[in-house]
Amino acid sequence: MSHDTEGAARNDRQRAKDRIITPVKRPLTVAGWLSVLAGALWPIQAAAIAWAVSEWVDGASAVQVALTAASVFLACALLRALLEHRSGALLFAAANATIRRERAHLIDREARTRTSAGSAQIAALLVQKLPLMQPWITRYHVAMMRVSTLPFLYLLLAFSQSWAVGVTLLVAGPLIPVFMALVGMAAEEASKKQMQDIASMNDMVMDRLSAMLDIRLLGATDRAAQDFATRADSLRARTMEVLKVAFLSSTVLELFAALGVAMVAVFVGFTLLGEIGFGAWGDGLTLGEGLFLLLIAPEFFQPLRDLSAAWHDRAAGYAVVADLDALDAAERVAMLGQAAPSEPLSGPLALCTEGAVVALSGKDVRIPDFTLSEGQSLALVGPSGVGKSTALAAIAGLAPLRAGTILVNGQPLTEETADAWRAGLSVVPQKPHFADETLAEWLDPKAIGTDPSAALAMAGASDIVRRLPEGLHSRLGETGGGVSGGEARRLLLARALLSGASLLLADEPTADLDEATADTIITALLAFRAAGGTLLIATHDPRLIAAMDTHVEVMA
Known part of the structure; x- marks a missing residue:
């Protein structure tokens, strides 16, 4: 990709953010921090579980330990649920407000100023494409906030128990965003092509329906059906391209996440068995510390998983905004007046x-x-x-x-x-x-x-x-x-x-x-x-x- 093309793409993405994200940035930020706080409660729950198992092994009272650990775990779980519920409410309210605003603006403008775009193309944008921005708004911004905070918290906790586990996570974690960004470029291009095929498909359906009687009279029903099948097959292929990219990204993510968790598990297991004598501070890992590391290791990768899923939502959202921008830039014919009810003009015609x-x-x-x-x-x-x-x-x-x-x-x-x-x-x-x-x-x-x-x-x-x-x-x-x-x-x-x-x-x-x-x-x-x-x-x-x-x- 040339520098000019890359710069233009970057400017397009910035305009998309300014148009869609900036007007609702405050509720998105609040929702993001609520989600981050909810994620930060998991180490407390993990510590409660690890402490309880360690105490049982050491012969402590099972009932008393279980009640204490369960109380801490359930209190954190309830608080996490409340935080996630409130975060979700803010996110979906922001998404609905954005889609409602764009839809109302589009309907009002298209009713008053015409372009060469067909009604099927406008309908596809209103009904099929605008809702695709909802996952981008509700998932991507929060995922970015979580991935910029929670992995560092888990990494700090991992280093506090074992430098070997910390290094393992430090090496495995950054590989995921690198490969995800590379795959994301293909995802954005595939999403744009899919949006174009959706609009083209709707235009063709409207044209054929409006001319159905003529098509039947001319005996061209088989040709029309074949055209429809060809266009539908093209849309299927575009959709499969998007899914292929999504599966590729998911495979890369899960591979590195699984390897990272597996290496942590191997290290903790062999350390507790006494086969590995390095990688921990002081006298080595205790059972409680090992369990704690095993419980937080998967959560270190979870924000990266969320971002990977939201990355494709972001690509689809940018593709929709590109369609909106193209319609904004289209040449228009503006009607006179306000299209408001009025009494007929006075005087003889x-x-x-x-x-x-x-x-x-x-x-x-x-x-x-x-x-x-x-x-x-x-x-x-x-x-x-x-x-x-x-x-x-x-x-x-x-x-x-x-x-x-x-x-x-x-x-x-x-x-x-x-x-x-x-x-x-x-x-x-x-x-x-x-x-x-x-x-x-x-x-x-x-x-x-x-x-x-x-x-x-x-x-x-x-x-x-x-x-x-x-x-x-x-x-x-x-x-x-x-x-x-x-x-x-x-x-x-x-x-x-x-x-x-x-x-x-x-x-x-x-x-x-x-x-x-x-x-x-x-x-x-x-x-x-x-x-x-x-x-x-x-x-x-x-x-x-x-x-x-x-x-x-x-x-x-």
Whole structure:
């Protein structure tokens, strides 16, 4: 790894700590010291056990010794449990607060400023990836505090009884973090690749589900299944790579820990048998001292074990933060206004564009100059990709202008007027989207209890609702599962008609529809205009263009 790459990785890790750990550092520090204090009680318990066995061997009263040792042991155990419980409560509260903060920030921002990231990618980050930070927060920081204090305490106690045992632990202990750091580099890279495959898998599933009817009509179900199997196999391979690294790290740790404990056990056993006459202070090890050393030796390695497990949690956490940082840096399209409920903009409906230019993804989209008055209909025409959808988004206040103005009811479309302007219009997007609610609730977003029958009939959607198993109580799913694209388009139109909006913005309402369905959509739009509504349509359908009062061309 080059110095520049290593420096960039170090800076990324520091930013991740500043973002995730620093805001909750105080409760993490308190929890860490509580856990350290709990770990420091084990030598007292070990000393009580060693003393009791030594006294029994020397012929002391078994009952009295057992009661004393048990009292000390149980008191320390109870105190350790209380300390660990309190430490755990602080850690999980900090983790939950962090995840809740990041999730709320993500949802609020993505709802107001769009990026090229798909909804599946955002959902994967919210639901699958953010919870992966919990083990990092709850385990790694505390593990680092324990490993920086407890092994030194156990080492000092070991040296106080036997310099040979102390040297054994001193040699075996540092080898574990060295190998763990080497393995940890591979763990971090494997975790990043796994996060990428999770996002890619979710995007593919959402794409295939939204196009399921088309896939079946084209006879491409086997191909779609094969694509899914290939992507799933790739994710399986990435997951196994992470597990391989984890098992390798665990094997290295357990090997050195087992060797260290075994060497201590061999030394103590042969010393007590009189076969080894060095390594202890004074007259040699007593039975009590030997047992004490045997009891604290495994605990010397336990903080290192905890850190090894938390090291992989840290790698996964850094991978999640890298995804968050990438989404933070993505180019965004900010909507105007606060997206708050508002009364419709006052005055007669009038829309006028003057030299309006939208800057989107590094590309300027010029909106043609036009004027649209109440009761009129106008079509924005031009080939696919020229910017018709972007123009509609700008007119709805969903994309900011780089130059020019859009006048709505005689006022500039700005942060102050956008919410009121949107309150009087309805949008029929090219891609349907249904909220997780019943069809009746979705058709009536303002919950005013209006009967949807007339709007459904005008949109030619009455039969669609009747065919659904639960009628208006059906839930269609995000992309309209259970209805075709044309049927979803008609339901969207019925919702727009039912909203009572005075201006209807429709993006390619007849695209990819058969002639009969397209005629139904056109008839519904004309009925809306005949009832006094105003239409602004983006289309390249000649029949729909001919049905409008006028049209203007969007130029590249």
